[in-house]
Amino acid sequence: ITPEEAMYKLCKVRKIFVGTKGIPHLVTHDAHTIRYPDPLIKVNDTIQIDLDTGKITDFIKFDTGNLCMVTRGANLGRIGVITNRERHPGSFNVVHVKDANGNSFATWLSNIFVIGKGNKPWISLPRGKGIRLTIAEERDKRLAAKQSSG
Structure with missing residues (x-):
């Protein structure tokens, strides 16, 4: 930082x-x-x-179109733009998020931390920019790194 x-x-x-x-x-x-x-x-x-x-x-403000990071749950560490907020009175409110690759996912409102206005983050992002790779993409990346080093 x-x-x-x-x-x-x-x-x-x-x-x-x-x-x-x-x-x-x-x-x-x-x-x-x-x-x-x-x-x-x-x-x-x-x-x-x-x-x-x-x-x-x-x-x-917590609003659609702002950049956020997921701080808990199955999507921990993912970063994306808030697209939608579902209110469920008496239960958990759900927030829909879209990451930089265009993948959408949903999580509870309590797991979301807004980190920027629009697409501009107020903090420096971690390596990988909070994008989760699929298992196949992870394997290909690991094999490419192994080939270049060995």
């Missing part, structure tokens, strides 16, 4: 509530509690926290 990127971190908003004396609070996935957040920030949005001051510098 770049030195500028090391100055902030992204956090998913888990809970928003009004505390004592009517002070609004926001709680993130890593237990940061921030007082007086922007009123436009809602649950499941992603906020950018400046590590020096602990203040919110920017935020990304």
